[in-house]
Amino acid sequence: GVKTTLVDVIWNVGKSGVVAPVGILAPVDIDGAIVSKATLHNIAYIEALNLEIGCKVEVIRSGEIIPKIIRRIYE
Numbered sequence: 001g002v003k004t005t006l007v008d009v010i011w012n013v014g015k016s017g018v019v020a021p022v023g024i025l026a027p028v029d030i031d032g033a034i035v036s037k038a039t040l041h042n043i044a045y046i047e048a049l050n051l052e053i054g055c056k057v058e059v060i061r062s063g064e065i066i067p068k069i070i071r072r073i074y075e
Contacts, residue, residue: 001058001059001060001070001071002028002029002030002035002058002059002060003028003056003057003058003059003073004025004026004027004028004035004056004057004059005025005026005054005055005056005057006023006024006025006051006052006053006054006055006056006057006069007024007025007026007053007054008023008024008053009021009022009023009024009040009046009051009053010022010024020039020040020041020042021039021040021041021042021043021045021046022037022038022039022040023037023038023039023040023051023057023069024036024037025037025038025057025059025067028059030059030060030061030067031061031064033061035059035061035067037067038059038067038068038069039066039067039068040069049069049071049072050072051069051072055072055073056072056073056074056075057069057070057071057072057073058070058071058072058073
């Protein structure tokens, strides 16, 4: 994974009408792709990782495509 900062969280309405949180990240290069957004799935996922605006997070490209925050980094 790659370390970056969670800058903001926005709420996105998907094609099926489901509202889901999206993490806005400080842009970071992961395997040649600039990643600046990552799905946060739902509020329970945010709470489970104890995410807050401005915290450091580790991001991967799940399946080498979808950006995913996998953990909060405490420094």
